[in-house]
Amino acid sequence: MSRSSVPGMLIALAVLIAALLFAFTVGRYPAGLGDLFHVIAAKLAGRPSGVPHAAIDVLLRIRGPRVLAAVLVGSALAIAGAAFQGLFRNPLVSPDLLGASSGAALGTVLGIYFSLGAFAIEATAFAGGLAAVGAVYLIGSAMRARDPILLLVLTGVVIGALLGAGVGLVKYVADPYNQLPAMTFWLLGSLAATTASDLVPLVGPVALGTLVLLALRWRMNVMSLPDEEARALGVPTGPLRIAIIAAATLVTSASVATAGIVGWVGLVVPHIARTLVGPDFARLVLAAALLGGGFLLAIDTVARTATATEIPLGILTALVGTPFFIWLLAGMAKTWS
Amino acid sequence: MTINRRTVLYGLATGLAAPRIAWAAPVSDNAGRAIAVPQKVERVFAAGPPAAILLYTFAPELLLGWTRRPAPAECVFLGAGACDKPEVGRLTGRGNTTNLEVLLNLKPDLIVDVGTINNTYISLADRVQTQTGIPYALLDGRFAAIAATYRKLGELTHRQSQGETFAKYAESTVATIKARVDQIPQDKRPRVYYARGPRGLETGLGGSINVETIEFLGARNVAGDRKGGMATVSVEQILAWNPDVIVTIEPAFAASVRSDTVWATISAVKTGRIYLSPRLPFGWVDFPPSVNRLIGLWWLAKALYPDQFPEDLGPLARDFYRQFYHVDLTGAQLDRVLSGQN
Amino acid sequence: MILSGHALTIGYSGHVVGRSLDVTLRTGEVLALLGPNGGGKTTLLKTLLGLLPPRAGEVRLAERPLSAYSDRERARLVAYVPQSHAATFAFTVETVVLMGRTAHGNLFSRPTAADRDAAAGALARFGIAELRERPYTELSGGERQLVLLARALAQEPQFIVLDEPTASLDFGNQGRVMGEIRALKASGHGVLFTTHDPNHAMRIADRVYLLRQGSRIAEGVTGTTLNRPQLEALYGAPVELITDRDDGRTAFLPG
Numbered sequence: 001m002s003r004s005s006v007p008g009m010l011i012a013l014a015v016l017i018a019a020l021l022f023a024f025t026v027g028r029y030p031a032g033l034g035d036l037f038h039v040i041a042a043k044l045a046g047r048p049s050g051v052p053h054a055a056i057d058v059l060l061r062i063r064g065p066r067v068l069a070a071v072l073v074g075s076a077l078a079i080a081g082a083a084f085q086g087l088f089r090n091p092l093v094s095p096d097l098l099g100a101s102s103g104a105a106l107g108t109v110l111g112i113y114f115s116l117g118a119f120a121i122e123a124t125a126f127a128g129g130l131a132a133v134g135a136v137y138l139i140g141s142a143m144r145a146r147d148p149i150l151l152l153v154l155t156g157v158v159i160g161a162l163l164g165a166g167v168g169l170v171k172y173v174a175d176p177y178n179q180l181p182a183m184t185f186w187l188l189g190s191l192a193a194t195t196a197s198d199l200v201p202l203v204g205p206v207a208l209g210t211l212v213l214l215a216l217r218w219r220m221n222v223m224s225l226p227d228e229e230a231r232a233l234g235v236p237t238g239p240l241r242i243a244i245i246a247a248a249t250l251v252t253s254a255s256v257a258t259a260g261i262v263g264w265v266g267l268v269v270p271h272i273a274r275t276l277v278g279p280d281f282a283r284l285v286l287a288a289a290l291l292g293g294g295f296l297l298a299i300d301t302v303a304r305t306a307t308a309t310e311i312p313l314g315i316l317t318a319l320v321g322t323p324f325f326i327w328l329l330a331g332m333a334k335t336w337s
Numbered sequence: 338m339t340i341n342r343r344t345v346l347y348g349l350a351t352g353l354a355a356p357r358i359a360w361a362a363p364v365s366d367n368a369g370r371a372i373a374v375p376q377k378v379e380r381v382f383a384a385g386p387p388a389a390i391l392l393y394t395f396a397p398e399l400l401l402g403w404t405r406r407p408a409p410a411e412c413v414f415l416g417a418g419a420c421d422k423p424e425v426g427r428l429t430g431r432g433n434t435t436n437l438e439v440l441l442n443l444k445p446d447l448i449v450d451v452g453t454i455n456n457t458y459i460s461l462a463d464r465v466q467t468q469t470g471i472p473y474a475l476l477d478g479r480f481a482a483i484a485a486t487y488r489k490l491g492e493l494t495h496r497q498s499q500g501e502t503f504a505k506y507a508e509s510t511v512a513t514i515k516a517r518v519d520q521i522p523q524d525k526r527p528r529v530y531y532a533r534g535p536r537g538l539e540t541g542l543g544g545s546i547n548v549e550t551i552e553f554l555g556a557r558n559v560a561g562d563r564k565g566g567m568a569t570v571s572v573e574q575i576l577a578w579n580p581d582v583i584v585t586i587e588p589a590f591a592a593s594v595r596s597d598t599v600w601a602t603i604s605a606v607k608t609g610r611i612y613l614s615p616r617l618p619f620g621w622v623d624f625p626p627s628v629n630r631l632i633g634l635w636w637l638a639k640a641l642y643p644d645q646f647p648e649d650l651g652p653l654a655r656d657f658y659r660q661f662y663h664v665d666l667t668g669a670q671l672d673r674v675l676s677g678q679n
Numbered sequence: 680m681i682l683s684g685h686a687l688t689i690g691y692s693g694h695v696v697g698r699s700l701d702v703t704l705r706t707g708e709v710l711a712l713l714g715p716n717g718g719g720k721t722t723l724l725k726t727l728l729g730l731l732p733p734r735a736g737e738v739r740l741a742e743r744p745l746s747a748y749s750d751r752e753r754a755r756l757v758a759y760v761p762q763s764h765a766a767t768f769a770f771t772v773e774t775v776v777l778m779g780r781t782a783h784g785n786l787f788s789r790p791t792a793a794d795r796d797a798a799a800g801a802l803a804r805f806g807i808a809e810l811r812e813r814p815y816t817e818l819s820g821g822e823r824q825l826v827l828l829a830r831a832l833a834q835e836p837q838f839i840v841l842d843e844p845t846a847s848l849d850f851g852n853q854g855r856v857m858g859e860i861r862a863l864k865a866s867g868h869g870v871l872f873t874t875h876d877p878n879h880a881m882r883i884a885d886r887v888y889l890l891r892q893g894s895r896i897a898e899g900v901t902g903t904t905l906n907r908p909q910l911e912a913l914y915g916a917p918v919e920l921i922t923d924r925d926d927g928r929t930a931f932l933p934g
Contacts, residue, residue, distance in 0.1 A: 062576070086768075218788060
């Protein structure tokens, strides 16, 4: 790692740590960082902590899983965004591009429509995301094209639109009193209902996908070159592209299944990470993962604390993401370094 | 395209309506609009679910069709022939699904809509009335206005005495319950959390129609500081509120919350004051918020103030179901309803 | 070592570009591929590189069919220098050159000290060591071409194949890059490059291959093969030959 990227990496790590501290300090229930330290210290020493039982519950059973989920989801979306930006050679690309989010959304609203249990709904969301990307990839590769990347992107946009229409249809026939509010709120994005058991279907896939992407990060620079150049350098671009897309989609689907559609993270965080550590994907992927976790955690903390009722994550990330995107468009060339 | 359709419909309407219908004296609806009511009213179209229930209770033979056909489990708790009526969609509210041509085909004498009275719904009513030539009456859907709504419905359909009967039932129920509730001091009124959604994290804010009866009974809605409709909250917030009572309509949630360690420290869970609202054929507290809440008022009053309401719910429920849903409940059916299961 | 194409029919699906082509490149020699646009130069190049499958015939590398090599094995023997292009991401020059070492590691490996040495050596060899930390996107066209050359050299291949290496360069840099390509022969590499400019071929190529509309018109030692009638047949246009009165060196001009 070159000297110049270490400070940037440390900043990304510092953001994550600061967000963690902030997340445990605030909340609608009066329990804070000091209480957390007491509880942990007491557990280590094997004595009671003197913190009220309800507060311990809040810290360990409510905030704890939610904080972990926010970090995992943010990290997953950011790392997938970085991977897709390299793969599609375009800094304006995000994980929703290949239809993963729309597919997961359709899976989820179908689960709600058929009144499935919470775990089953996450499974259908997951299946929907993977199926969507699978369909896009199959259709894209069945058609031969000089520019396979552009074809994938266009197919993804079309499939995404189709799936979005499917979601609209399900919302249309849903029971407006019971199912529709649940669907609407879920689609906007929320970690409100996160419990420890929700972490189970999240941790596995995110860990797996992240490990694959981190392992492949030394080849991602080459993958961002035109296909022929990359192959001439000795990289099997076909299989590698599949592996990267699969891993990035896996983490995206798992995130969408847990938290609903949370946009902008996969677009904004890799860019900020790039300004911190440079465009080399070996460093970028790691920095994006750290920064993404901290970023979404900070936003989720605001979402659950600012008012008595939950603010959907999608709204907050859009509030942050949209001006950033405009700024990005305005100064395009500069931000690529 | 719309212009063509409107012209055709308007032409049709004036062509069809003018020579055939004999008009009675105009009636003023709850929005203050003068409704030209035909002398004979035998076919009434309900514009939304609350209207459908209101009409069904009042005079099932008048109801042309359901907004959404009741499920087979619900049909058992409705009078004979209730579920033979067709599904005709809804004219108002989220996602209008009624085709205006279908509406015209049904040849209603009157359209009735029950719900919020505001400019949006008034303009919708005027628009449909102009397009179809069918009188469209708006009635107040608030819980406190149920008696007045029944009377108005009686006027519109020329069944004033019938309207009076239903209105008196509503008034006496409300008066009896309210008289006792008014005696209860503020600090004895419980703090209530209304739980909806599979995890119980959706609730009604202050003044929302979903918690109308809860707030009507003087209970303090923990989410009531903010005014509005429905909203989602986190468990942490519910812990911070620490309600005395939880009211819900979700059987799965009611079952799981008792053993959920995260909710365990909440006062309502500790004292076991979790109340699952009956929902057959229509919800007793909500779902939809219409006259079905009348019998729910007794149930809710007993849940909130058990000492002041010792009455046995059985006979009250039987009586209500006979008069309003036109069905005689067996013992087993009554138990099933009161259990709150689907 | 020999890289050769035998009876190659080249092209894309639904579109044949050239038929029955035989090409041979040996290490230690420079071969120039000349011809008008659309004649198949780039297609032939990519077929020899293994980036495009031949529609008929075979490419052989070191006595084995090219198709028998994996991408990685092939990359350790043959390097490709594309025309210098605008890049999307502003990698540093060092990072770009390090990408040339990809074939020497496996899928997950990070650059080793040996890799960095090879990269540094390649940069020094072309005299651009001071550009090491500069972003690739901020370089001039000539500098970028040299960086891509360094990347190919870092690959430590036997053969280096260049596509129009001077196409987007200014006059001064053309000479410089040409000189570097010539020097590659001296270090034992086999070099194949395509060019529009017969004079470049004249200066640095040992042999030339003339390709017009997918057919080989002529092939052979530069001195004898590259003459006025051949060029006129190749380009279908008049060509002038200028001779320097003092030292007899020649140059071609469009007629």
